[in-house]
Amino acid sequence: MIETICHYNLEVMLMHTQEDLEVLESEEVSVDEELNRELVVFNDDVNTFEHVISALIEVCEHSPHQAEQCTWIIHYNGKCAVKTGTFDELAPMRNAICNRGISAEVL
Structure with a gap:
């Protein structure tokens, strides 16, 4: 039982x-x-490390260390997902980065 x-x-x-x-x-x-969107920044031969680092700090609110690490990943891998979030959160950041002459997409 x-x-x-x-x-x-x-x-x-x-x-x-x-x-x-x-x-x-x-x-x-x-x-x-x-939430599964990424702001991806792509490498180019035009922008300096300092310019990309500055953009990530200002636009994505990265720490200087985080921005530098992302920039090295962009340099060596050709791209880096620098931020995650909703499309509505990431689209203005993408526009601000692109306005600085840096290639970026929300994927």
Whole structure:
């Protein structure tokens, strides 16, 4: 009798857990779609390190160290995701960076 009750409770817990996971997954998808954007800055042969660092500090509110690290990644990898957020948050930053002559996209 005890084994039957325990087995029944385990099945109920497993079913409940599966339902919870399905709800969490559907909620995560909608949140991820909204927040899963990146502001990507691309390398070029025109802008100096100092100019890109200054733009990241002013526009993205990076610390000087963070801006320098991103600039090195841009230099060596050709691009770097410098900020994440919603499209509405990142679009004005992209425009401000592009207005400084630096290539950037929200992806």
